Amino acid sequence: MRFEKILSRFNIKICIYLLIAVTALYTLVFTLIYNLKDDGYILADWLINYQDGGFKRRGLSGSFFFILQDMTGLRLNYLVYFFQLAIISSFFWYYTKLIRYKRTDLLYLSLLLSSIGFVGLLNTVTYVGKKEFIVFLMFTVFVYLLDHQRLSEKKEYLFCFFLLISTLLHEVTVFFVPYFAIALYLNTGKLEYRRYIKYFLAVGIPAIAIFMFGKNVNEGQSLKILSERGVHPVYGIFYWNINERDYIIQHSKEYILYGVSLIISAFHLAYYLKFLTGRKLLSILLIGAFLFSLPLFYLAIDWGRWMYIHMMLMIILFGLSLRNGQSVWDYQPVTINSTFYITSGIIVLSLLYRVEMSGKGFTWEGLLYRIFVAPVELLNKM
Numbered sequence: 001m002r003f004e005k006i007l008s009r010f011n012i013k014i015c016i017y018l019l020i021a022v023t024a025l026y027t028l029v030f031t032l033i034y035n036l037k038d039d040g041y042i043l044a045d046w047l048i049n050y051q052d053g054g055f056k057r058r059g060l061s062g063s064f065f066f067i068l069q070d071m072t073g074l075r076l077n078y079l080v081y082f083f084q085l086a087i088i089s090s091f092f093w094y095y096t097k098l099i100r101y102k103r104t105d106l107l108y109l110s111l112l113l114s115s116i117g118f119v120g121l122l123n124t125v126t127y128v129g130k131k132e133f134i135v136f137l138m139f140t141v142f143v144y145l146l147d148h149q150r151l152s153e154k155k156e157y158l159f160c161f162f163l164l165i166s167t168l169l170h171e172v173t174v175f176f177v178p179y180f181a182i183a184l185y186l187n188t189g190k191l192e193y194r195r196y197i198k199y200f201l202a203v204g205i206p207a208i209a210i211f212m213f214g215k216n217v218n219e220g221q222s223l224k225i226l227s228e229r230g231v232h233p234v235y236g237i238f239y240w241n242i243n244e245r246d247y248i249i250q251h252s253k254e255y256i257l258y259g260v261s262l263i264i265s266a267f268h269l270a271y272y273l274k275f276l277t278g279r280k281l282l283s284i285l286l287i288g289a290f291l292f293s294l295p296l297f298y299l300a301i302d303w304g305r306w307m308y309i310h311m312m313l314m315i316i317l318f319g320l321s322l323r324n325g326q327s328v329w330d331y332q333p334v335t336i337n338s339t340f341y342i343t344s345g346i347i348v349l350s351l352l353y354r355v356e357m358s359g360k361g362f363t364w365e366g367l368l369y370r371i372f373v374a375p376v377e378l379l380n381k382m
Contacts, residue, residue, distance in 0.1 A: 003336075004335075004336050007333075007334040007335075007336065007340075008333040008334060008335070009333075010334055011329060011331055012104050012105060012106060012108075012109050012331040012332065012334070013104050013328070013329050013330060013331040014329065015109060016099065016104055016108075016109055016112060017096070019109075019112055019113075019118055020092055020095065020096055020118070022122070023092070023118045023121050023122060024088070024089065024092040026121065026122060026128075027088055027121055027128045027129070028084075028085060028088055028089070030125050030128045030129070031081065031084050031085075031088065031128045031129035032081055034128065034129055035077045035078075035080060035081045035084070035129070036077055038077070038231050038232050038233050038234075039233065039236065040233035040234065040235040040236015040237060040238065040239065041126070041235075041236045041237060042126070042128065042129040042130065043076075043077065043080060043129075043231070043233070044226070044231070044233045044236045044237050044238055045058065045130070045131060045170075045236075045237050046061045046062065046065065046080045046083075046084075046131070047061070047062040047065060047076060047080070047226060047231060048061065048062045048217050048222070048237065048238075049061075049062030049063045049066060049222070049225065050062070050063045051063060051066060051221075051225055052218065052219045052220070052221040052222040052225055053215040053216065053219025053220070053221070054215050054219075055209075055210075055213055055214060055215060056210070056214045056215040056216065056217060056219075057170075057171050057210045057214050057217065058131075058168075058169060058170055058171070058217065059168075059217075060165070060168040060169055061131075061169050065079050065080060066229065069229060075230055076226075076229055076230060076231050077230075077231065084129050084133070087133050087134055087137055088129075088133050090137050091133055091136045091137040091140055094137065094140040094141050094144055095140050095316065095319075097144060098140060098143060098144045098147065098316070098319045099319050099322065100328045101324055101325055101327070101328060101330070102319065102322035102323065102324065102325055102330075103322060103323045103324065103325035103330050103331060103332055104322060104330075104331050104332065105331065105332035105334075106332070106334050106340065106343050106344075107271075107272055107275065107339070107343050108272075108318065108322065109347075110268070110272075110343050110346050110347050110350070111268070111272060111311070111314070111315050111318065112315060113347050113350050113351060114265065114268060114311055114350050115261065115264075115265075115350050115351075115353050115354055115355050115366055115367075116261070116265060116304070116307045116308045116310075116311040116355050117308075117311045117312065117315055117350075118312075118315070119350065119351065119366075119367055120304075120308045120311070120312075120355065122367055122370075123354045123355070123365075123366060123367055123370065124304070124308075124354065124355070124356060124357055126357050127305065127308060127357065130305075131169055131170035131172070132170070132172060132305075132309050132312075134166050134169060134170070134173075135166060135172070135173055135176055135309070135313075136312055136313070136316070138159065138162055138163070138166065139179060139180065139183070139313055139316055139317075140316050142159055142180060142183060143183050143316055143317065143319060143320055146183055146184070146186075146187040146320065147187070147319070147320055156195075156198070157198070159180070159199075160198050160199060160201075160202035161202070163177065163180075163199060163202040163203050164202045164203065164205070164206055166203075167202075167203045167206040167207055167210075168206050168210075171207060171210060172296070172309070173203055174203045174204070174207045175292060175293040175295065175296050175306075176289075176293065176309060176310075176313060177199055177200060177202075177203045178285075178288065178289040178292050179289055179313045179314075179317060180196075180199045181196040181199060181200075182282070182285045182286070182289060182317060183317055183320065184196065185281075185282075185285065186282070186317065186320045186321065187320060189278070217237060217238065217240070218237075218238045218240075222238050223238055226238075242301075244299065244300055244301045245298070245299075247301055248301055251359065254359050254360050254361060255303065255361055256361070257360060257361035257362040257363075258303045258304065258307070258355070258361030258362070259361070260361065260362040261304075261307065261353070261355045261361050261362045262307065264349065264350075264353070265307065265311065267346075268346050268350075269286070269314065270283075271342065271343075271346070272318070273286075276318075276321055286314065289310070290310060293306060293310065301358040301359075302357050302358045303358065303361065304355040304356050304357045304358065304361065305357045305358070307355060308355070308357075350366070351366050351367045351368045352364060352366045352368055352369070353365075353366045354366045354367075354369070
């Protein structure tokens with residue numbers, strides 16, 4: 001009886017706020033660290049440019065930062081980090097605004113604690129500072145406006161413009177645009193196909209242009225241009241010369257393990273959807289969104305990253321379905337029943353395993369390992 005009383009007073013909302021704060025701080029700190037050491041993936045991906053060979057995928061951001069550097073004289077590392085700081089901080093801020101007056105429960109918290117949810121950032125430091133945070137921010141603001149009945153027609157077209165720009169910053173935007181349509185459906189309760197077309201056109205047009213006219217990420221002068229501007233990556237996107245499909249085949253044993261993580265996550269989501277109204281059609285739409293992204297799994301090796309983006313977008317999306325509460329501290333008290341035991345089991349499992357961005361699709365080096373085991377191993381080595 002005493003244990004039940006303690007559980008009922010466990011404030012889930014405070015736990016969520018704490019997780020958001022820790023994740024945001026962790027992400028921003030490690031993004032800065034990677035930027036200052038001229039990281040070839042996290043920094044260099046923002047510096048792909050049109051100056052080396054002309055129009056190409058992801059090149060808009062680099063050319064933009066070059067112009068800023070010419071205007072201000074500041075180091076590219078700091079200029080890029082300023083925008084990363086603004087985008088990442090804004091995402092966490094708007095996500096907090098989205099759920100602050102929502103009545104959260106243990107099952108929703110379990111999504112954040114998924115190994116490919118918020119905890120994924122704590123498990124895999126290479127998720128930090130990536131361009132998908134642009135998509136996270138756009139989608140969170142989009143859902144927030146929907147939830148507050150403030151998405152006007154003009155704002156919809158503005159989001160379409162941002163989606164177009166985002167596609168020029170990173171083509172991954174194309175494969176996750178279905179979530180905007182699903183959010184509209186969740187908000188209105190009806191399918192509005194004509195309304196959705198503009199979102200797909202917004203990402204489809206620049207994607208076709210990139211496919212037809214885009215140059216290579218490195219046309220031979222990128223490293224020289226960056227060196228002249230004070231950035232010296234020694235690995236990463238500008239050195240990338242791997243046939244990704246062959247790589248996946250050669251490392252098939254590791255990639256098969258992504259199936260284990262996918263099954264766990266699918267069960268987790270299916271269990272969450274069990275308690276939502278209209279779950280049948282929503283389940284079909286979410287499966288459709290995953291199938292829409294399958295070309296990514298064929299074209300690129302970052303399978304864990306694609307799974308992580310899916311989970312993050314679903315966490316934001318499900319914020320629409322949470323019941324409104326009375327205050328920013330409102331939560332659903334925990335009761336001991338079958339749902340509690342199943343959810344608790346999912347949480348413990350999520351904290352035990354880890355999904356790497358590419359390579360190992362499942363290991364037992366999750367958050368609990370990184371907190372309790374890895375430090376001891378490090379001390380022993382010292």
